Each structure stands twice: as structure tokens, then as C-alpha cells.
Amino acid sequence: MICDIISGLVANFLFALFTLGVIYLLYYFSRRKPLFDFFGLTETRELIIYLSHLQIQPGGAIGADGQPRSFGGSAVSYLEASSGSDVASLFRVLLPGRSIQPSWLSNIFLADVVVSLVPAPLLPAQVAFASTSIVVGSPAYSTASTAIQNDLQAPVHFNAENTQIILPGLPPVTNTRQAFIVRLRHDSHFVFYLGGLSDAGTAAAISYLARSWRALYRRYRHVPSFYVLIEFVGEDHTNSHIVAESQLNVA
Secondary structure, X not given: OHHHHHHHHHHHHHHHHHHHHHHHHHHHHHHHHHHHHHHOOOOOOEEEEEEOOEEEOOOOEEOOOOOEEOOOEEEOOHHHHHHHHHHHHHHEEEOOOHHHOOHHHOOOEEEOOEEEEEEOOOOHHHOOOOOEEEEEOOOOOOHHHHHHHHOOOOOOEEOOOOOOEXXXXXXXXXXXXXXXXXXXXXXXXXXXXXXXXXXXHHXXXXXXXXXXXXXXXXXXXXXXXXXXXXXEOOOOOOOEEEEEEEEOOOO
């Protein structure tokens, strides 16, 4: 009797394990593999997102009451950090789903990629593109942006004064509602460069990447390097569309 019960439990466990394995494989090849391919995470499962690094001089901050305050130190843009979190959330998987979990499991996620969301280093020598990286903002606020423009020679970049976006074959962009998303092949992975001429524009680029990576994957699946220029409408930086795009021929 006991042997029959044990045999039944083992059989049920093996069947459940097999079922979960099949579900995982289906999920991986339909959802995760395209995500990993698009972001260049097939070999190294590490992603670093470099945000603009703002340095506030003591006394240069404005408090919640609108008055000058004594805070001084490093800070990041709220819109950049919030939108960057949307990108980071792409790599967290809720397993097996809120609807069938007990309440104490409702916030447990499976993370199969190490994602770091950090301000750009203060020293240019500390910037490394050893794994897939997403660089946000202009060289005015980010040493990582300086590195991608100088070291990787990004064809899409800001001008020296950080007042224009330079695109191959197009007039310089000065519209603060527009921003770019660039993907460059670097060794065995990708480096992404996102930026605009306003805080909202930069956030629009990050938000578009998080929201529309599947469409970009289908369009540029076999093209390692490309750019898209997007423009947001009204006051909502998440309401954006492509106004120009092209593959990039880089060494």
C-alpha cells in the first residue's frame, strides 16, 4: 500500500517536472530567446544600463517647498531611472503567474540575466563595454556617452555642444521631442546608445526600447547595427513613433 502511494507520488512529481520542462522550453524559444538575441545576451547574461550622472553642487538643489537646499552630490534623472527600470523589468519573469500563486509567492520573480542600473562613472577609465550595455544621455552628463562616441565611433551622436543630434545622411536634429536609439555590434554582444535633447526625449527613447523591442527585433533580426529616430507627441513621452531609421555600416 505504502509502495503504491510512493510510486504514485513519484510518478506525479516526474510528470509535473516534465510538464514544467516542456512549458519552459516553449516559453524560452518563443519569448526569451528573441529577447536575448535582440540584446546580445546569448553568451554573457549581464546587462548594464548607464544613466546620466548629475553632480549637484552644495546649495544647488531645490527642495519640495521650492526653496534652495543644501544638498550636494550625485543624482540621476527620475524619468531616466523610471524608464530604465522598465527595460530592466524585461529580464524578470514571474513564475508561474500571479493568478495561480498563493499570496506569499505573488512577488517572486525568476531573473535569468544580471541587470545593473547605475549612474555613469565619474572617471572615463571606469567605463567598460565588456557585456551588453545601454548608454543613456549625452556626453554632457555621461562619461559612458563620451566613450561610445569617441571609442566606438557611434555614427549617430551629439555634436560637440550637445545641442544637436547628428545622423548619417540627414540634417542635424534640434527638435527636443525627438530622440535616437542606436544598436552597435561590439565583440560578441551589443552596445545601445539612447539620447535626446531633453529629459523627456531621452526618456521617450528608453520607453520605446522597452515597449517596442519585439518590433525592432523583427525588423533588424539580421542587421547587427541600426538606428531609429523617434518623436513623442504631446506631454506623454511614452506616446512616440519612428520618424527615421536605417541600418548602420560600422566596422
